[in-house]
Amino acid sequence: MRFLNVLSANIRxxxxxxxxxxxxxxxxxxxxxxxxxxxxxxxxxxxxxxxQDANIxxxxxxxIFWFLAMLVVNDIGWQITNEATQGTLxxxxxxxxxxxxxxxxxxxxxxxxxxIIIIGLLYLSMFTAGQWLNIDVLSILPILILTLISxxxxxxxxxxxxxxxxxxxxxxxxxxxxxxxxxxxxLSVAPFLAFFPFVKGVDMVREVMINGTTITEFGVGxxxxxxxxxxxxxxxxxxxxxxxxxxxxxxxxxxxx
Amino acid sequence: xxxxxxxxxxxKKSYKKRKTKEYITAVNDIxxxxxxxxxxGLLGPNGAGKTTTIKMIxxxxxxxxxxITINGIDNQSKRLRAQEHISAVLEGNRxxxxxxxxxxxxxxxxxxxxxxxxEVTSQIEELLHQFRLKDKENEMVNRLSRGMQQxxxxxxxxxxxxxxxxxxxxxxxxxxxxxxxxxELLREIVRxxxxxxxxxxxxxxxxxxxCERTVIINSGKVVTNDRVENLMKLFEVRAYVIKLDGHxxxxxxxLLLEKFPLLVYTPDTFQSTLEVELTQSQDxxxxxxxxxxxxxxxxxxxxxxxxxxxxxxxxxxxxxxxAVSERA
Numbered sequence: 001m002r003f004l005n006v007l008s009a010n011i012r013x014x015x016x017x018x019x020x021x022x023x024x025x026x027x028x029x030x031x032x033x034x035x036x037x038x039x040x041x042x043x044x045x046x047x048x049x050x051x052q053d054a055n056i057x058x059x060x061x062x063x064i065f066w067f068l069a070m071l072v073v074n075d076i077g078w079q080i081t082n083e084a085t086q087g088t089l090x091x092x093x094x095x096x097x098x099x100x101x102x103x104x105x106x107x108x109x110x111x112x113x114x115x116i117i118i119i120g121l122l123y124l125s126m127f128t129a130g131q132w133l134n135i136d137v138l139s140i141l142p143i144l145i146l147t148l149i150s151x152x153x154x155x156x157x158x159x160x161x162x163x164x165x166x167x168x169x170x171x172x173x174x175x176x177x178x179x180x181x182x183x184x185x186x187l188s189v190a191p192f193l194a195f196f197p198f199v200k201g202v203d204m205v206r207e208v209m210i211n212g213t214t215i216t217e218f219g220v221g222x223x224x225x226x227x228x229x230x231x232x233x234x235x236x237x238x239x240x241x242x243x244x245x246x247x248x249x250x251x252x253x254x255x256x257x
Numbered sequence: 258x259x260x261x262x263x264x265x266x267x268x269k270k271s272y273k274k275r276k277t278k279e280y281i282t283a284v285n286d287i288x289x290x291x292x293x294x295x296x297x298g299l300l301g302p303n304g305a306g307k308t309t310t311i312k313m314i315x316x317x318x319x320x321x322x323x324x325i326t327i328n329g330i331d332n333q334s335k336r337l338r339a340q341e342h343i344s345a346v347l348e349g350n351r352x353x354x355x356x357x358x359x360x361x362x363x364x365x366x367x368x369x370x371x372x373x374x375x376e377v378t379s380q381i382e383e384l385l386h387q388f389r390l391k392d393k394e395n396e397m398v399n400r401l402s403r404g405m406q407q408x409x410x411x412x413x414x415x416x417x418x419x420x421x422x423x424x425x426x427x428x429x430x431x432x433x434x435x436x437x438x439x440x441e442l443l444r445e446i447v448r449x450x451x452x453x454x455x456x457x458x459x460x461x462x463x464x465x466x467x468c469e470r471t472v473i474i475n476s477g478k479v480v481t482n483d484r485v486e487n488l489m490k491l492f493e494v495r496a497y498v499i500k501l502d503g504h505x506x507x508x509x510x511x512l513l514l515e516k517f518p519l520l521v522y523t524p525d526t527f528q529s530t531l532e533v534e535l536t537q538s539q540d541x542x543x544x545x546x547x548x549x550x551x552x553x554x555x556x557x558x559x560x561x562x563x564x565x566x567x568x569x570x571x572x573x574x575x576x577x578x579x580a581v582s583e584r585a
Binding site: 002003005006008009010012013016017020021086087088090091092093094095096097098102246249250251252254255 | 272315318319341344347352365366367372374
């Protein structure tokens with residue numbers, strides 16, 4: 001119950017900041033809309049007409065997951081950096097809920113808020129382009145949730161390292177390309193990537209959207225890998241975050257950024 | 258009987274210098290306790306180890322050794338449980354989110370401590386009135402004056418509902434009026450809500466005015482731990498101002514300086530003044546004996562008034578180490 005209060009406070013903060021930085025929010029909305037429309041019309045214009053639908057779905061799924069991965073994994077690093085620079089990280093460190101719960105609720109709140117926005121814009125773009133993607137919510141949602149759990153684990157790892165390494169920003173810049181690689185490369189090309197965070201989930205969502213597979217049609221192996229990835233990466237993410245927090249506290253790094 | 262709410266035992270903390278790799282001792286075997294409902298001053302010159310101590314009590318810095326209990330809870334093994342009983346306003350003006358309003362900050366920090374909005378609504382109203390921030394509740398923090406930001410930071414710490422509040426330099430950078438207002442608020446908090454406050458400040462007026470007891474640390478060690486009034490008395494009785502009719506000769510001046518090295522002689526047109534601070538082993542009658550022997554006419558003798566800043570300086574400089582340790 002107390003965690004729900006932390007989550008609700010952070011979702012409220014997210015909405016307040018979207019409202020307060022209205023020009024940025026509008027710019028973000030316009031950018032997404034233009035990108036989606038560009039994808040719809042661009043692939044229609046220059047792509048192979050026989051595979052046009054599959055290409056559009058492939059690119060859009062990859063783009064949305066890349067955005068989510070960047071949001072969850074990269075954004076939390078920037079947030080920790082900002083909090084430490086502003087001096088508010090220590091205030092969060094004094095909460096009896098623990099920094100990890102606050103950071104997790106930040107991850108959840110930014111994901112929920114921005115995901116709602118991006119899905120809304122996707123539907124608006126489909127309406128504008130007159131092309132409708134196969135969105136099987138019942139099949140996509142459980143895969144998405146498990147995929148996000150593994151992304152949160154990765155986000156916690158980055159958040160932990162950001163607390164102790166000052167020069168992490170340079171790495172965060174590079175990380176966005178690594179994330180792009182993980183989301184855009186199909187598993188058929190590199191099957192071992194199934195055990196990397198969120199890659200299996202992205203592949204399964206593509207399978208649902210492009211080939212119309214339902215959740216019940218996936219094999220036990222696929223679902224097991226997805227569940228294993230979620231538990232493993234979240235567990236390891238939390239472990240690393242707590243170790244980094246302890247290290248930062250023993251070296252007095254929460255304030256001296 | 259006084260109930261101990263914070264217990265600090267044999268606390269040690271060293272930091273490694275990044276360049277030279279040598280260790281710097283920030284806190285070296287510090288022990289003290291804080292009673293429930295008390296305002297304790299934690300004092301020391303820059304680099305004495307005050308902020309490190311405060312942060313270790315808050316659970317933000319892990320000590321190398323030693324123990325801290327808050328309301329009987331060990332703040333190392335049960336850090337989050339101990340943090341239920343403690344909140345703090347740390348030095349500087351970035352304890353708040355500048356792009357959130359006064360009310361939003363209060364709600365956000367309360368939420369991060371696991372409190373629902375409904376749970377704190379009436380408390381926020383009370384605090385907004387008590388801290389005279391009601392008319393600014395929808396103002397963004399970056400538009401508030403430094404004093405208002407500081408009052409809000411204290412209100413946020415109050416909202417946590419913790420028994421112990423730590424304030425690191427709460428009046429730093431405030432104008433006289435706001436500084437006074439903050440002092441009154443703190444007094445009110447202790448008087449009416451029986452909360453415990455640990456305060457660090459370089460403003461000795463604030464300490465003298467607010468604190469019942471002070472722990473003075475220097476070079477990471479506790480130099481003294483006593484009630485403010487005791488420290489004041491201890492030094493007050495040892496300083497005198499003596500007005501003389503006429504002046505001292507060179508020889509008389511040298512003679513007095515030999516016996517009382519801390520003596521200050523100020524000749525004036527018709528009179529002269531002797532200001533003397535006696536060491537623990539000296540007695541005022543020894544001075545009188547010398548004055549009588551030398552037939553120096555005395556007009557008046559007064560105890561020199563001393564403020565807490567002077568007491569603090571003497572303790573920190575170690576000039577009066579004997580006096581303090583003897584008393585302890």
